[in-house]
Amino acid sequence: MESGEAISNVRSAAEAVDAPDDSIASLHSIESLCMRCGENGITRLLLTRIPHFREVVLMAFECPHCNERNNEVQFAGELQPRGCCYHLRVMGGDRKMLDRQVVKSDSASIKIPELDFEIPPEAQRGKLSTVEGILLRAAEELQALQEERRKVDPETAEALDRFLIKLKSCAEGNVPFTFILDDPAGNSFIENLFAPSSDPALTVKFYDRTPEQQASLGFLAESTAGEEESEPHGGGEVRIERTKKTKYIPAGTRRESHGSIGAEGGHRAIAQGNSEEIAAALFKYSAPEEVMTFPSTCGACGARCETRMFVTKIPYFQEVIVMASTCDSCGYRSSELKPGGKIPEKGKRITVRVLNTEDVCRDVIKSDTASIKVPELDLELASGTLGGLVTTVEGLMTKIRENLERVHGFTLGDSVDNWKKTKWQDFNSRLDQFLKVEKPWTLIVDDALANSFVAPITDAIEDDHQLTFEEYERSWEQNEELGLNDMDTSSADVSYTC
Known part of the structure; x- marks a missing residue:
């Protein structure tokens, strides 16, 4: 195996690292201290990448004196823009649930709410395992010092024995439980057995990291108060200044000319008498003349930008x-599109019937709260999966495919079952047919906040019969997820009326 070569079988790569064959050119061997016997052992390192996943460093340690052996996976790739949280509902008696592959990074924590149990990031280093393997490893580490604990604190040891019975019962699949994997770095995964379709037992949520999480990952994260105290008049503060009524502009904000569109572009086109530029500048989108620029923090490295x-x-x-x-x-680099104005009273469902190449070129605005569904592909993406996007129908489907291949890299290697490989190949071939519009298909964008949009291909939206908009009343569960049930704006309403 040459250095930098992609591997498709993680098990073979891990065994290669653990093998005492120094002839493999891509392996690096270093002498390191054994923590069990105090003698020196050998650690073998392999830097490689898993297709559709991440660059990783596979490490295997072996001590010839006491036969101590262990292995780890460390991530060599970049920090993801957002953190991720996986919720897996494991039903009792279902062994397939326990055999799901799990990639846990160094920054990920694992929780089981039913046992009030948490594995902090430092307890188990980055590793590639299964749900059963992670729980059994936790049980072994808790069991390791039980004999010494019984001599010092018998009550705690007895309580821990009772807890270990419950934990091992979960690891054996005898009782149902919830397996939560939370990683602020966004580099952890749980296998989806139904990929590319949605998994009824697995939910994934992506979130923005807090300053505390950013700092725990080793990146710059300064609080607003600290910046105001250290640089009260500097160029990087985020002190808020009040201008008119409800408009708040961060300190350091400046305005720049927008250029070819907006009022300035329209004035230039009118002065030059160019009717095509007038139409392009004034009638497609009405944009402002100025762009606001303000200091912020990079979501990947934490530097100021x-x-x-x-x-x-x-x-x-x-x-x-x-x-x-x-x-x-x-x-x-990142781009986002945020809704303006008030929260709509109803949700909106947009249905596009794709019949020709003109349809895949439609402009699409997908908000954070929108879900995507393609019935002909048996494809359904929950809200928040891809974040907010401004793209086309073709670009949206391409982005979905890239995201599925990245998240479900477990199902694309040589060691995968034939039925899984055939399922993915069939999905990709049908998606290619849809993108080439060899067959008609339907795209459904369902947004509970009605902040998504698909552009018509006709001058008047009423004449586009392949595009339908449907409004609906949000359910209590949708309002609860969006935080609308507990929202109270009475105080703000009173201040605005004064």
């Missing part, structure tokens, strides 16, 4: 806020 923002009005839709960030330190 700039975020550009402007408000625009999309015809047949609503006012939206477009934000884009670029980090000069690590090169990370």
